[in-house]
Amino acid sequence: MNENVVVSADRLADHLGEVRVVDVRDAWEYDGIGHVPGAVNVPFDSFRDEESDAPGTLPGEDAWAELLGEAGIAADDTVVAYDDTHGVFAARFLVTAEAYGHTDLHLLDGDYSSWMREHETSDEAPEVEPTTYEVREPEHSPFVDHEEVEAAIDDPDSVLVDTRDDWEYEEGHLPGARLLDWKELVDEETRGLKPREELEAILADHGVTPDKRVVLYCNTARRISHTYVVLASLGYDDVGFYEGSLTDWEAVGGPIETSSESSE
Template identity: 30%
Template sequence: MNTPDWRVVLAPQALAAGLGASDVVVVDCRASLADPDAGERAWRAAHIPGARHAHLERDLSRRGPAGEGRHPWPLAATFTERLGTWGVSRDTRVVAYDDGDGAFAARLWCLLHMLGHARVSVLDGGWAAWTQLGLPQESAAPVVVATRYEGTFDASRLLDSAGVQAHLARGGLLLDARASERFRGEVEPIDAIAGHVPGAVNRPYAANLEGGRFRPAAQLRGEFEALLDGRAPHALVAMCGSGVTACHHLLAMAHAGLPGASLYTGSWSGWIGDPGRPIATGAG
């Protein structure tokens, strides 16, 4: 059975209607930065029927050398092998979800997007919306028929620290998705040094949401176009603390019809890996 042409951000009712289709794979991306195994425990307790679990540290990131941040981008060969064990092929419609705001699900969306996988959506409102609507859930692990997935990431849209410096020198926009107080350097609950990359602009990823759901596409488009100030979407590079929640901005822009932005994979935790790099504090 073929699914309808689902959008980047998918309503729970639309997924519920398509559950069980042979071309649909649901992936549970629930996670906690404070407790790396909390998401897997939650998945084992209950999940959307058929959902596989993606572990933030093992599946959506990798252990990398110093300077690549807290959640280094995975190697294409390792990630595509994981897709195969989940039963994902190039023709699969993938739906990612997390607890609610899409911050972790957007990471899987971004990984697939950078592989050129067009048929991938994030569940609007995530597990919270699904359960509030009383939609089906189960605790049994799904029976998966493994497949083979081949592909490479679009390296031109995955920037390291040197690439970010060059991007800023060309007049590009660097958009930081962290909370404003972290951007300003007033607090830093995770990383060793507070502040932001000089020249970056702050827009917390939570600004893409309203009531736990994504804001209307037209509204988001207007807000991102104002930030771009006449520049094309590819002039924007998103960052955050470790390259995870920054993916939320890429997702929101695609939802708004503005695809093509890039990701600073190491983000703030990668930037401060070199003590020689400059650091800014305050609002600008």
């Protein structure tokens, strides 16, 4: 991803005919509440593996290719994704796409509720011509395993970031992890990201600075997807994405802290 990963509603409205817009809400929301004109519906649950030992993880290359092909998306398309939850579910879609080699990926700044305030909506699904979606090897993968996370814990040049709620953090977190609830980066009024200067100040207050290697985790990799996109938009270029997150860490017997001292 790059610094242009987040796009404004106004910019999207000006370029609707040039991009593929993906709505990751449930089908009943897409059909019943309406959607961005021309958007295709790829519900969140459709691109998560819920049957493996690590629920919520990547769906697999074949499943992903079939899903996007049925949605009429090609590997070279410019894709803009949105949801109605400040972008956290849409961000997971983008991270999944990046994992399978898609490069031209963007998050709508805000969500459907904010889009509705000033822009046109539609209740008609577009006609979709299926494609043969080509999964590619990504040029760079941010994914890290538990061994790399373990190494980051003792690395003074790395910062481990827990993006969950404070009560989850207090119940148990990885040793030395800083607490940064992903919602701290969201403006409740606009439903999009806070201004760049404010984002940078919040991150710095949590010890998350561009000179550090940043390693993100949550429970099942949904919430870290949003933080990952935010960091990409700010130009952070050394970010580790712990796909297995706390689910994997506990499965391999990784140590857990229960105090809140590391959030300070």
